[in-house]
Amino acid sequence: MGRYLSIFRTFARACLVRDMTFRANFLLECVTSLGWMSMNLAFYVLVFQFTPEIGRGTGWTREPFFAFVATGLIINSIVQALFMPSAEELTDMVRTGGLDAVLVQPLDAQFLLSMHRVDFSSFANGLVGCGLLAWALARMDHAPSPTAWLLYPVLILCGVAILYSLVIMLAAATILLGRNQSLYDFWFYLTNFSRYPAEIYAGPWGGPLRALCTFVIPILLVVNVPARVIAQPLEGGAWGLVALAVTAAAAALVTSRLVFQAALAKYRSASS
Amino acid sequence: MSGLPTTAAGRPGPLAELATRLRIWWTMLTISLEERLAYRGDFILGTAMRFLPIVTQVFLWTAVFTATTRSDIAGYSRTDIVAYYLLTMVTRAFSSMPGLAGGIARSVRDGSIKKYLVQPVDYVSFLLAARIAHKLVYYAVAIIPFAAVFFVCRGYFPPVPDAATIAAFSLSLVLSFLLGFLMEATLGMLGFWFLEVSSIIFAYMLVQYLLSGHMFPLDMLAGVPTGFAGVSVADLVRWLPFEYTAYFPAAVWLGKIRGMELVRSLAIEAAWVVVMAAACRLAWWRGTRRYSAFGG
Amino acid sequence: MNPVIAVEGLAKEYRVYDKPEGLAASVKSLFHRPSRIVEALKGVSLTVGRGEFVALLGPNGAGKTTFLKLLSGIITPTRGTARVLGHVPWERADEFRRRFALVMGQRNQLWWDLPAAESFRLHQEIYRLEPARFARIRDELVDMLGVKKLMLQPVRDLSLGERMKLELVAALLHEPEILFLDEPTIGLDVVAQHTIHEFLRHVQAERRTTVMLTTHYMKDVAALCERVVVITHGDVLYDGSLAQIVDRFTTHKIVTLDLDEPPEPGRMERFGFPCEIRGPQVVLRIDRSRIADLLPEILRTAGVRDVSVEDVPLEEIVAGLFRAAPAERAVGVGA
Numbered sequence: 001m002g003r004y005l006s007i008f009r010t011f012a013r014a015c016l017v018r019d020m021t022f023r024a025n026f027l028l029e030c031v032t033s034l035g036w037m038s039m040n041l042a043f044y045v046l047v048f049q050f051t052p053e054i055g056r057g058t059g060w061t062r063e064p065f066f067a068f069v070a071t072g073l074i075i076n077s078i079v080q081a082l083f084m085p086s087a088e089e090l091t092d093m094v095r096t097g098g099l100d101a102v103l104v105q106p107l108d109a110q111f112l113l114s115m116h117r118v119d120f121s122s123f124a125n126g127l128v129g130c131g132l133l134a135w136a137l138a139r140m141d142h143a144p145s146p147t148a149w150l151l152y153p154v155l156i157l158c159g160v161a162i163l164y165s166l167v168i169m170l171a172a173a174t175i176l177l178g179r180n181q182s183l184y185d186f187w188f189y190l191t192n193f194s195r196y197p198a199e200i201y202a203g204p205w206g207g208p209l210r211a212l213c214t215f216v217i218p219i220l221l222v223v224n225v226p227a228r229v230i231a232q233p234l235e236g237g238a239w240g241l242v243a244l245a246v247t248a249a250a251a252a253l254v255t256s257r258l259v260f261q262a263a264l265a266k267y268r269s270a271s272s
Numbered sequence: 273m274s275g276l277p278t279t280a281a282g283r284p285g286p287l288a289e290l291a292t293r294l295r296i297w298w299t300m301l302t303i304s305l306e307e308r309l310a311y312r313g314d315f316i317l318g319t320a321m322r323f324l325p326i327v328t329q330v331f332l333w334t335a336v337f338t339a340t341t342r343s344d345i346a347g348y349s350r351t352d353i354v355a356y357y358l359l360t361m362v363t364r365a366f367s368s369m370p371g372l373a374g375g376i377a378r379s380v381r382d383g384s385i386k387k388y389l390v391q392p393v394d395y396v397s398f399l400l401a402a403r404i405a406h407k408l409v410y411y412a413v414a415i416i417p418f419a420a421v422f423f424v425c426r427g428y429f430p431p432v433p434d435a436a437t438i439a440a441f442s443l444s445l446v447l448s449f450l451l452g453f454l455m456e457a458t459l460g461m462l463g464f465w466f467l468e469v470s471s472i473i474f475a476y477m478l479v480q481y482l483l484s485g486h487m488f489p490l491d492m493l494a495g496v497p498t499g500f501a502g503v504s505v506a507d508l509v510r511w512l513p514f515e516y517t518a519y520f521p522a523a524v525w526l527g528k529i530r531g532m533e534l535v536r537s538l539a540i541e542a543a544w545v546v547v548m549a550a551a552c553r554l555a556w557w558r559g560t561r562r563y564s565a566f567g568g
Numbered sequence: 569m570n571p572v573i574a575v576e577g578l579a580k581e582y583r584v585y586d587k588p589e590g591l592a593a594s595v596k597s598l599f600h601r602p603s604r605i606v607e608a609l610k611g612v613s614l615t616v617g618r619g620e621f622v623a624l625l626g627p628n629g630a631g632k633t634t635f636l637k638l639l640s641g642i643i644t645p646t647r648g649t650a651r652v653l654g655h656v657p658w659e660r661a662d663e664f665r666r667r668f669a670l671v672m673g674q675r676n677q678l679w680w681d682l683p684a685a686e687s688f689r690l691h692q693e694i695y696r697l698e699p700a701r702f703a704r705i706r707d708e709l710v711d712m713l714g715v716k717k718l719m720l721q722p723v724r725d726l727s728l729g730e731r732m733k734l735e736l737v738a739a740l741l742h743e744p745e746i747l748f749l750d751e752p753t754i755g756l757d758v759v760a761q762h763t764i765h766e767f768l769r770h771v772q773a774e775r776r777t778t779v780m781l782t783t784h785y786m787k788d789v790a791a792l793c794e795r796v797v798v799i800t801h802g803d804v805l806y807d808g809s810l811a812q813i814v815d816r817f818t819t820h821k822i823v824t825l826d827l828d829e830p831p832e833p834g835r836m837e838r839f840g841f842p843c844e845i846r847g848p849q850v851v852l853r854i855d856r857s858r859i860a861d862l863l864p865e866i867l868r869t870a871g872v873r874d875v876s877v878e879d880v881p882l883e884e885i886v887a888g889l890f891r892a893a894p895a896e897r898a899v900g901v902g903a
Contacts, residue, residue: 007693014682032474039482046492047336050345055335097675100642106665107694116679189324196328200335209327265658268582269643 007107008115015118029121033080037073037125044069058199064231067136068197071227073129075159076191081122083167086114088184090174099175100269110260113171114164136231144230151234151242155226158249162222165252166190172256172263190219198224218248301405320417326357329487346491347528354428356489358421359522364486365414366445367452367517369403373476376460377469380563389560396457396556403453433527440534444521447541452517454548461552464559483509485519491528510537513544570654572746572778573616573639578648579802580609580634608634610802611648618745619776623789626799627890632782635799636748639780640670653745666695669739673732673751684734685719688741695742702741709737713767729760736764740771747772749781753788765791786883798889805889810882817889818880821859825850828871839866 019026044065047054054060060068090113093099102112137144144152170187193213198220201210213220225245228238333353336345343349348356376399379385388395433441459476463469481487493506509515520537523529529537585603609631616622624632637643639650641657641664650657655664679687692702710716713733718726723734732752739747749768753761769792772779783789789796789810796813798806806813820841827848836843836850839862844851854862859877867875 003693003696007690010686010690010693014679014686018681028471035474035478036481039478039487042482043487046488046496047332049495050342050492051336051340053339054332056338058335058339097672100637100670100672100675103642103660104640104665104668104670105694106662185321189321192325192328196332196335200328200331202331202335202338206331206334265644267643269637 004108004111011116012118016120019120026121029119030124033122033125034128037128041069054197055199055202058197059232060197060199063136063140064142064227065197067133067140067231068223068227070129070133070136071156071159071230072195072223073132074126075156075163075223075226077122077124077126077129078156078160079163079167081119081126083114083164084122085117085119087167087171087174089117090171094175097269099267103264103267109264110168110257114168133230140231142231142233145234148229148234152226152230155229155242155245158245159222159226161249162218162245162252163191165249165256166217166219168256168260172260175263175267190217194219194222194224197227214244218245218252221245221248297401297405300402301409319414323361323417323421326361329357330354346489346494348489348491351428352430352526353489354425355430355526356522358425358428359525360485360518362418363445363448363518363521365411365418366407366521367448369452369456372399372403372453372456373460373469373473376457377463377473380460380463380559381467385563389564396552399457400453407449430526433525437524437527440538441521441524444516444524444538444541447538447545448516448521450545451513451541451548454545454552455513455517458548458552458555461555461559464555464563480514480517483512483514484517485515485522486517489523489528490515490519491523511540513541513548516541516544571615572618572620573614573650573652573780575615575639575650576613576648577611578609578613578635578638578650579607579611579646580631580638580643581646582606582608607802609638609645612799612802612804613648614797614804614807616778616780618778619772620795621772621779621793622781622795622797623793624780624782624797624799625784625786625789625886626782627784630799630890631802632799633750634802636670636750636780636782640668640748641665666742667744668746668748669742669744670748671732671735671739671750671752673749673754674728675750680724681722683720683722684715684738687723687734688719688738691738691741697742705743706737706741709740712770713737713763729756732756732760732764733767736767743775744777746778746780749779751783752781753783753785761787768792786886790882798886800890813882813885814879817885818856820853820855820880822878822880823852823854823859823863823866824876824878825852825866825872826874828873831869831871835869 048062048065052061054065090099093102093113099113102109105112166187170184198210198214201207201213201220210220221241221244225241228241232238330353333345334350337350344352376385385395388398432438455476459469459473462472466472483490490506490509493509494504496505497503498505498508520529520541524534582605583603584606585601612631612635624635626632634643638645639652639657641660644658653664653667655661657664679690682690688706691697692699710719713736715730715733715737718730718734723731726734736752752768753764756764765788768779768781771777779793781788781792794809794811796806796808796810797804798813806816808816827850830848831845831850836845836852839852839854841852841854843853852866863875863877866872
């Protein structure tokens with residue numbers, strides 16, 4: 001275990017050194033992600049001009065909603081920083097034979113393939129998210145209980161775990177199918193569903209969609225559960241969601257690992 | 273070039289030249305189509321998936337409506353919003369030019385633009401022809417998912433507008449194609465002056481994202497003040513070219529813009545096309561001169 | 569004596585989809601994709617003992633790289649068994665992976681952005697090498713290949729030859745019992761090739777490492793090993809010593825004559841063997857069994873100033889083997 005941590009530190013350090021060397025580029029990337037985020041925040045501010053709440057009786061008024069957005073920023077920035085860079089490189093690795101080199105080493109392939117690159121500029125969004133969360137909590141009527149504060153980081157990790165599992169499934173698909181651009185588009189579209197509180201998915205179409213994205217591909221548990229815990233009173237149904245999130249995270253990690261191992265077993269390798 | 277009508281001097285006449293051009297253009301078309309079909313997994317999934325973000329937006333607005341007593345937001349009812357987003361998809365199918373600016377900048381950077389400087393081929397026209405080919409191919413393959421989605425959602429649309437509105441809509445689509453093309457082409461030409469155009473392109477994308485109506489109907493900006501008395505952000509945005517790449521044709525079809533205002537907006541759109549065409553020409557002319565001067 | 573590598577009937581098949589040509593075919597391909605099965609390896613059996621140096625020789629697409637990938641556990645076979653150091657390679661046990669090394673020519677194993685020194689350090693952690701011993705071996709290898717000053721530069725900035733040397737250092741840091749090399753000298757200049765040959769010979773002799781390398785260069789083979797396995801079309805065509813290839817696969821020798829003046833027409837042809845006449849020089853290809861009686865007669869021909877009798881060049885023999893249709897194969901196990 002310590003070995004893996006130490007190896008990860010080496011990778012992270014190398015990436016940090018490179019980012020600091022190309023400082024201008026690094027700053028540009030921070031500005032890029034902050035730019036997109038600001039546009040979206042402006043949009044949300046606009047929406048709240050027209051309504052006091054997202055969905056009737058859901059509890060997502062302005063400040064809680066921004067706490068939700070902040071939670072999303074934090075979780076997504078962790079995934080974008082730690083796992084996505086390596087996953088994006090996987091297509092090239094499959095093509096150039098770099099994957100072969102990984103398979104020959106006495107180290108867990110999933111670890112190497114999902115964590116050998118760190119994108120520090122993605123943490124910028126997460127930092128802003130923390131600030132936004134502080135702002136929202138300060139202006140909310142409801143103050144989170146100590147239990148909520150304890151649960152929040154745990155549930156953030158659960159959200160990260162679920163997204164990580166999805167990244168691994170995508171990686172497995174890349175290994176099996178080779179080049180496939182629509183896979184990464186798929187990531188964007190899938191995570192797009194989790195941008196707003198799950199309560200918006202209501203009605204004859206929304207209900208089933210919500211169920212699908214909660215119980216089958218638990219994308220709606222990623223941001224919703226920690227956000228709800230910190231921004232709304234912790235009672236009744238919320239506890240059920242907490243249990244569900246933790247279970248889903250564990251199940252997702254196990255499932256994705258099995259799928260990944262299966263993909264490696266069927267690996268074809270680029271032509272000689 | 274035997275078999276083609278020639279002038280008295282024996283050189284290929286204008287008819288022959290047209291024939292050659294059409295032939296080249298036809299080849300570009302078929303190659304593009306083959307390219308698209310080659311990635312069959314991408315093709316089938318990709319086209320349908322473009323509608324997914326709209327699904328989320330629609331649910332969001334529906335939730336917004338349930339929590340408020342208003343029957344419409346900035347003139348858009350619940351059903352109008354769905355129709356609006358679907359129509360912006362149509363506009364963007366005309367006006368979005370993926371990879372155009374970046375491609376031009378890249379070919380300046382790696383020198384492959386040189387061959388267009390020495391050949392008697394008009395680079396911009398060539399790019400335009402290529403884009404038209406790509407677009408036609410795209411429409412040919414995308415028409416099925418588009419038609420399916422529009423059919424399923426037909427309940428959200430108001431009754432089909434009158435002929436004049438349809439004509440205005442069609443005209444605005446053609447203009448939005450030209451505008452989108454010219455804006456991105458000009459941006460790409462900035463590559464003659466700046467090595468890293470990507471930050472400029474990014475800034476353009478960002479502004480476009482917010483101000484084109486891609487995210488929300490621009491009428492909603494009517495309530496946002498600018499600091500100048502009586503002038504809202506929506507009034508300012510009206511004069512910018514961005515709204516024509518997503519918002520304008522959709523609003524026309526839905527009847528949100530009528531009469532004199534419609535004529536005026538079309539005129540502004542046409543004016544922007546002319547302005548950007550001139551800007552593009554100028555950028556090409558000055559840019560290639562600069563490029564040759566520096567040896568590339 | 570237990571073989572270090574024992575392979576029995578190893579075969580690998582792939583399903584390959586044909587790319588459609590033209591518009592009509594592209595549309596059709598949406599509904600039905602024609603495919604066929606490619607047999608990369610048709611059922612190979614061989615054994616390798618400890619300390620042997622084996623070359624897998626064959627044209628492109630013959631299956632040699634596929635074979636190496638199977639033995640290093642990168643891919644799983646369609647049929648057959650293999651045991652390397654007692655392990656089944658495609659089970660990818662950590663124990664197994666610690667005991668061998670794979671170096672692929674022109675493909676990078678080292679981490680691109682890291683300087684080689686960092687890559688080596690990572691290697692030490694991944695393979696759990698004892699620090700003092702690791703440092704000693706690293707310095708030894710680095711000195712042998714003369715790459716000390718390259719260690720601190722990012723690997724991506726180095727030339728192909730320099731990268732290859734560093735890859736070899738990295739491969740040997742954990743003192744593997746088996747070294748697999750896939751086309752290690754491809755794309756390298758003559759000096760670099762020579763350095764690497766020397767290095768490999770030294771390493772193999774000193775540590776009794778078992779080495780298996782694939783190549784399509786005769787130079788690699790001639791310089792490095794006695795045992796050659798010729799693979800074509802997924803089959804083993806020949807497995808034996810290099811020296812015996814000549815005996816096995818050639819039927820004639822090449823006799824070159826330097827005459828005083830160009831021969832009269834028909835003069836050389838009457839010996840009944842193919843001959844090539846270039847001015848005063850004549851090249852005859854004479855059946856081995858007839859050399860003994862024909863040579864004196866040839867020499868008695870007036871005007872022979874010089875004569876040389878040679879084997880058919882190895883390159884030619886091997887090229888001929890590469891071209892041989894599968895039906896003509898004759899598996900020989902010699903040495």
